[in-house]
Amino acid sequence: MRRFDAGGESFRWDAVPVLDYKSDAAAPFRDITRQTLFKRDDMQGELRYFEVAAGGHSTLERHEHTHAVLVLRGLGACLVGTAVHRIGAYDLVTVPPRTWHQFRAAANAPLGFLCMVDAARDRPELPDARALQTLQSIPDVAAFLAGDMS
Amino acid sequence: MRRFDAGGESFRWDAVPVLDYKSDAAAPFRDITRQTLFKRDDMQGELRYFEVAAGGHSTLERHEHTHAVLVLRGLGACLVGTAVHRIGAYDLVTVPPRTWHQFRAAANAPLGFLCMVDAARDRPELPDARALQTLQSIPDVAAFLAGDMS
Numbered sequence: 034m035r036r037f038d039a040g041g042e043s044f045r046w047d048a049v050p051v052l053d054y055k056s057d058a059a060a061p062f063r064d065i066t067r068q069t070l071f072k073r074d075d076m077q078g079e080l081r082y083f084e085v086a087a088g089g090h091s092t093l094e095r096h097e098h099t100h101a102v103l104v105l106r107g108l109g110a111c112l113v114g115t116a117v118h119r120i121g122a123y124d125l126v127t128v129p130p131r132t133w134h135q136f137r138a139a140a141n142a143p144l145g146f147l148c149m150v151d152a153a154r155d156r157p158e159l160p161d162a163r164a165l166q167t168l169q170s171i172p173d174v175a176a177f178l179a180g181d182m183s
Numbered sequence: 184m185r186r187f188d189a190g191g192e193s194f195r196w197d198a199v200p201v202l203d204y205k206s207d208a209a210a211p212f213r214d215i216t217r218q219t220l221f222k223r224d225d226m227q228g229e230l231r232y233f234e235v236a237a238g239g240h241s242t243l244e245r246h247e248h249t250h251a252v253l254v255l256r257g258l259g260a261c262l263v264g265t266a267v268h269r270i271g272a273y274d275l276v277t278v279p280p281r282t283w284h285q286f287r288a289a290a291n292a293p294l295g296f297l298c299m300v301d302a303a304r305d306r307p308e309l310p311d312a313r314a315l316q317t318l319q320s321i322p323d324v325a326a327f328l329a330g331d332m333s
Contacts, residue, residue: 037272071275101228103220123194123255124186
């Protein structure tokens with residue numbers, strides 16, 4: 034059993050290291066940490082906790098594997114495909130295979146969320162200029178990607 | 184995306200049915216519901232939410248598959264093997280294979296927890312009289328099983 038560490042401003046657990054979100058410097062992201070809560074040889078799923086600080090965001094990417102997300106705290110928005118959703122505590126988000134997605138915290142609040150994935154999964158793909166242009170041609174998506182959380 | 188339904192006293196989500204904890208009437212349990220938050224053909228893990236009302240409990244059982252539990256709200260205790268742990272919001276509990284386990288809410292508070300499991304998993308086994316006697320020979324475990332949450 035691992036206790037939740039209620040002392041800090043961010044969510045932390047005993048004996049769960051707070052990791053860089055990604056080691057790949059080429060993938061753009063900002064102010065986000067990763068904690069692996071459950072990853073075991075005898076389980077096919079993994080459960081991670083991501084915390085995006087106010088104003089931060091995850092990488093815009095897609096991959097074959099599915100994300101199953103449950104927001105634990107805070108406020109923000111997510112892009113899934115071409116849809117932008119405002120999200121808050123306990124909302125559920127499914128990111129299906131090969132779907133562009135990004136999570137952003139509100140300007141004045143963090144966004145903490147659980148993400149279940151398969152342990153065996155592919156690596157993410159970043160959008161090329163053409164894919165980015167297609168996404169940015171949609172006004173709601175362009176506003177989201179520009180960090181306009183109003 | 185499915186919204187958290189913040190209106191009620193219990194945790195609920197849009198379009199997520201609240202199910203009986205078990206359909207097997209032979210498995211003893213009390214005041215507990217089950218909601219499947221994520222279960223998809225393209226994922227190898229499942230995420231469920233269980234809510235135990237004050238004074239209620241899950242079935243005492245064991246199985247080959249592992250449970251990965253994150254408490255979402257409330258207070259209670261769990262038995263894992265021969266250890267009893269007090270648990271509260273965001274604590275993490277791993278139930279390893281073939282380990283007797285039970286979750287109990289406090290007398291005056293519900294206990295709501297997420298449980299990740301493999302989609303492909305075996306059925307639970309209930310303790311026979313001998314296994315129960317062995318567990319009850321341990322004072323802390325006997326008190327837990329009797330519902331003494333003090």
